[in-house]
Amino acid sequence: MPPDNLLLRVFADPALIVGLGVEGWELLLVQARTANLTARLSYWIEDAGITAEVPDRVATQLAAARVVAASRRRALEWEVNRLHRVLTAAGYPMLLLKGAAYAVAGLPLARGRTPLDIDIMVPRNLLERIERHLVGHGWEPAELDIYDRRYYQRWSHELPPLVHRERGTELDVHHTILAPLSRLRPDPAAFWRSGVTLRDGSRALCPTHMALHVAVHLFQEGEIAGGLGGLVDFGELCRYFGRGPDFWRQLVPDAVELGLVRPLYYALYYASELLGTTVPDPVMAEASRVGRPPAPIRAAMDRMVRRAMLPELAEYRTPWWWVSRTCLYIRSHWLRMPPLPLARHLLRKAWVRRFAAAS
């Protein structure tokens, strides 16, 4: 009997937590922690209006997960801030991808995420100049081991990730986002043209391109990447943008234009099948018509997907390496101290000013 993917079922129907016993809550927490979805789960429950159903000891664990997510989001938005200071101030355009875009756009799906790095897209003809500029302002190329190198070659990012010398944050600079999977090799200009401008002046992908980007990443050739979190992302993007008139109308045509009908079909099918995401019938029908593969391929994919959605048992995972903090978190600013008599003078003046103001 296959193990119970309670986490998936709760994302599909949060009301399942009502009356959940100790064993159920513990299974849910284990699966959420393994899949790194604890904070997102807590927002799901909150949005469903059933926070009162959560036992105290569980609520503590959910709140603790939110603390981590909040700090990652703060760090992510700060990276965007710093990139503006360095790139935008120098006149270079920048388009935010994935988590950074969700956060700056204030999308509900940004809550509870724990991004570890930041992805941006820049024009191809400026790629080398931008890299030089970044390197001149505190970033340096990351040291890659053989596995990482293979990943970057495969995805043709061309530019290995950059790491900020002091903050230690990782930056991936892309010039396009859908090669090599898309057979049509879409012109990135399409992404810039359709792109939207966010409140801080950043650019981001338009809603359909955002959703397609997630679908592509999820349903890569031969493997599923991103697991349940990725599928939840896709479902949430559909739910959020689907409230407007254009999203559903444009989704399949855009996929056709970019050669991404197969990943879109899978994403729509599994989001509706596993998560209960509402996909309008005509859209599903059209996506099937253009993107559904033959039955044997569907069957193989189905097995892979269901396995990928379930958080793995520890015995089958590789050791989990943790990045240790390398630098002292507090930064000191110590000007050369003036000679002692002057120091006393300064101290006295400061004391007088402070207490004089108070009296």
Next chain:
Amino acid sequence: MKIGDLTSDQLYQRFGGAGLRARIGPFVFRLRSSIGSFVEDFGFAYADFPVCDESEVSDFRIRLVPAPRWRPWREAMARFCAEEISPFETFPRRIALPWAEWGFNWCIYTYAHQFLIFHSAVVERGGRAAILAGPSGSGKSTLCAALLGRGWRLLSDEFALLDPEHGWLLPIPRPVALKDASIELIPTLLPQARLGPVFAATRKGRIAHLRPPTEAVERQAEPAKPAWVVFPTHADNAVTKLEPLRKAAGFVRLESNCFNYRELGRSAFEALGNVIEKASCFALPFTDVETAAELVDGLAEVQPAAAVPLDAA
């Protein structure tokens, strides 16, 4: 009911079945394992801790499982899993308890962000707590054990758990891990010490666990507020003395011993500031742990009003 009240059979049954639920500090641990030697070692070290019933949702779900041995002549191996995550490589089954202790540490600093967590021992006397902060090898465990011998209550050997809202330190009086020379030294300072078996050839040398004093465990629900922050550093030729620190320096140094300062953001800044405002900070280089313990003892003799002199370095 305490863990020590269970018979061997009952203990094995719980570990091998739905799990043993134990309240350790502010946490409920759910532990499962089929490794007999580990169950026994754990049962001894944690005998005084209360057992919880199945109606309590646990904070951490832990399994210690046998791991396949790839080469027949290698010794039997085991794996530590928390929430189906395996943070470490496999390790020999005979040293499962030290590894489990590191695993419990991992759980706490990975998940317990309801607290501001410092790498430090915490002891209490007269209602006031001393945070003994420092990395591994600083001598804080040894100093902590010596202070227990002088009547201080154990709140923790490994972590200070600070409730950011109220400024209390929550006890988690787990077994004190003694390494190498301390294993022989501590019973001389703490005659009533109950030591578990010595584990050889762990990644940190020889390790033995000092069972926490029964009273410390019985009072594990009693928090304390920090009055002193001490940074011990053990070295072979140090001059043992208490050196008062400037408060801002104390803040910076205590932050460097904090696991999750960045995660807690503003509330960490405020909580740490409150600790530093009310506590006195000292560096304590030492060679001889008895002298060092005597100096810390001396702090408790001083009433709160007599704080650090203004012209301290």
Next chain:
Amino acid sequence: MSDGACTSGQAGEEGTVWAVPPANGLEWQEFDNEFLVYNSASGQTHHLNLLAGEALRCLEDEAVRTYELVRRLADRFEIAEDSPSLQTIDQLIREFDELGLIAPSTS
């Protein structure tokens, strides 16, 4: 995120007006004339000596050019504008900018 982030301006350019962006939401603690400052936008904490702390406080109060800051600090501490302590203000501004504590001001 930060006001004025789109304006170009480098430390050392005479005309740049510097200020602490309101979004930073600085929190201060002081112990014996040493400052600890928390920047809620970056989540970073900084340890400042008296002069650096006063400089940052000035920039939090209003937007100023570097030479104006020097003048204000000289006034506040009643020292000469060309005294050794104030020679390093340029460098301090650069560091504050790099850390995101201040940014060129549009207003």
